[in-house]
Amino acid sequence: MVQTGSPRTSGIGRVLVVVYAILALAATGRSVFQILTKFDTAPIAYVLSAVAAVVYVVATIALVARGPRWYAIAWATIGFELFGVLVVGTLSVVDPVLFPADTVWSFFGRGYLFIPLFLPVLGLLWLYQRRPSKREQIEEGVAGSRR
Template sequence: MSDTRTSRRVTGVGTVLTFVYAIMALGATGRSFVQIAERFSDAPIPYLLSAASAVVYILATVALLLSKSRTWYRIAWVAVMFELVGVLVVGTLSVVSPDIFHADATVWSYYGSGYYWIPLVLPVVGLAYLYSQRQKVTA
């Protein structure tokens, strides 16, 4: 009986996590589309980083949905790790050299402060979730 309860709880966490990734994917995609379409020449590198973050969030969402298979589980790990590295690197650079990132131009600028630091917390939660699911992955 406790296995069923644990399974439901973990599944619930996975569902919430995937939902948050989907929301971030929509937000980052919309933001990057507007930035690139309207003012790409103002700050091309940050706006391309916004587009890259959108791709990462989309990939992570799909990979988390399909993470019961070994291949998608690995893709989820790579996407979430890339997201963590991205938010740490871009966040640090935006603090150290804010002129590079044209104010708060990317989802990951200032460690995601424009998104209430969700981009900083989300990959940590995602990695913890993926680690907890490692025994449930099938071939």
């Protein structure tokens, strides 16, 4: 069950959640439109945009949800996002023919004002500063074993 109202959703955390939610909506809309209307022109690019959309949706949920498990999911999705931006961004610069159409992560997120490049770095730094205490990890482990 997703519980909201965690300390991760206050201050800068709230800004991160809002930006992730906006990117989730934008990437989802873009990828659905691309896949439905012109999939045959650049299937890899459009599937990568859909992958980015899923990553942004899961990251948004994980940033809002409480507990060490959701913290780990946030860390994994945002880490995957950074990896994706760096790999797709590098490939799109080195060999632009690989991506005949832009993805969310092409050219390091150029189409999104490079937010996809900087956001995961900020997100990971912010998560690191708010990592769960040993007590929270133990409590979740005990609660998880009772299910």
